[in-house]
Amino acid sequence: MAARTRRPKGQETVQLHMFVRPDVRQRIQTLAEAHGVPQWAILEAAVMVGAEHGDVIPEAWDVKTPNGDPLPIDLKKTA
Known part of the structure; x- marks a missing residue:
């Protein structure tokens, strides 16, 4: 399938290797x-959701600390 979404020619990229469920x-x-978009576009869009409000994680993401506790409120988007 030809993707309709492309990065501008010459735009810098880096590899990202991770394990997910x-x-x-x-x-x-x-x-x-x-x-009809590449998988990288989905991941980039999800990560950039909070970018316009600074370095915050949207509350709906329900991200936990490594020991399973909720993230401190100052690391979450509150508005």
């Missing part, structure tokens, strides 16, 4: 296929 991988693939 199988259901997360499937969700990324499903979204990418449903909208």
Whole structure:
């Protein structure tokens, strides 16, 4: 499938290697296929959700610390 989304020619990129749960991988693939965009576009869009408000993690993401505790409130988007 030819992607409709492309980066500008010459835009700098870096590799990202990570392990995710199988259901997360499937969700990324499903979204990418449903909208005809590459998987990197889904991941970049998700990460950039909070970027316009600084370095915050949207509350809906429900990210936990390594020991399973909720993130401190100052690291979450509150508005």
